[in-house]
Every structure is written in structure tokens, then in C-alpha cells.
Amino acid sequence: MKRLGLLLVAAALALTGCATGDGAVDVNNGGEFRFVEGTPRGEVIPDGDRAAAPEFSGTLLEGGEFSSTELAGEVAVINFWGSWCAPCRVESPQFQEVYAEVRDQGVQFLGINVKDDGQLARAFERNFGIEFPSLDDPRGEVALAFRDFPASAIPSTIVLDRQSRVAAVYTGELQQDDLRAVLDRVMAEEG
Secondary structure, eight states, X not given: OHHHHHHHHHHHHHHHTXXXXXXXXXXXXXXXXXXXXXXXXXXXXXXXXXOBOOOOEEEBTTSSEEEGGGGTTSEEEEEEEOTTOHHHHHHHHHHHHHHHHHGGGTEEEEEEEESOOHHHXXXXXXXXXXXXXXXXXXXXXXXXXXXXXXXXXXXXXXXEOTTSBEEEEEEXXXXXXXXXXXXXXXXXXXX
């Protein structure tokens, strides 16, 4: 019986040995990003307390340049993801479904592919049928621009209102219904 107990303890330790304890994981070229598991933490920010989103620019995964000024005047969903991120594999196809529903209603989606290989990221998008653009952020520079928000947790989602202010922040996998609810709320605001 004692031997069985030791085997169970050893098995439990082996299973937990993959995590670093604080949720941090080292990805690609030395950057540290946290995986967030379980129920997402989210916050819808009251209109009067919203701060302007930082400006950023870069190259899209499929080529071409992008500037955050292209999001001005519309509600925007910015999703930080990586092909190496297990929750992103669940979340991304759901985001594509919501994107298909709202893209003609003044809502833009932008993925920010963080700490990833461009070829793997493009394959991820093809495999999951992602149609909205993603910015290539291999060194995490855009994520750093959002350092006042928890964009170092992958996945993270930031929703901007029509004034390019941060209206909602979610860390962890965001469910479709939660995304729809926050978009309905922000889209209904006077802009």
C-alpha cells in the first residue's frame, strides 16, 4: 500500500513538472509570457475610466504594413496569440465565427502573433480558417506597448471602443458568448 502511495505521488509530481509554478513559460527567443488557464478574467472598463490604447505598427503575417490608426472610429478586438498556445487553438476558431458575424457592423479584429515563427503562425491561421489579419510580433514589441494592460498573458484580448480607448481587457481563453456580450455593449455606446 505504501508503494502504491509513492507511485501516485511520483505520478502527480511528473504531471505538474511541466509548469513553472507561476504560470510563466519560456517561448522561442527567451521572452517570458504567461499561459492563463481556466475561466478568463475579464474587465469591462466604465466609459469615464477608459485610457487611450497605445499606437503601434508593424508587418502583417501575410505581408503589408499595418498601423493602429486603421482601427480608429470602429470597435476593435485585439487578440494576442501564438501557435504554441493551447488555449489559442480553442479560442481562435470561435473568434473567427464572431468576426464573420460582426465584420460588416463596424467591428475590426486584429490578431497579434507573439513570440512565434511566421511560418508556424501562417499555418495556424490556415488550419483554423482565420480570415482577420494578424500582426507579426516576434519580439513582443506590441505586447510591450500594452504593458499597462495584461497583454503578456497569452491569450489576451483587448476590446477598443470607437475612440480607440481600451473598453475591455480579458486574460485567458475568452468564450464566444462573452466576446459577443462585450461587443454588443461597446457597439451600443454612442460614438
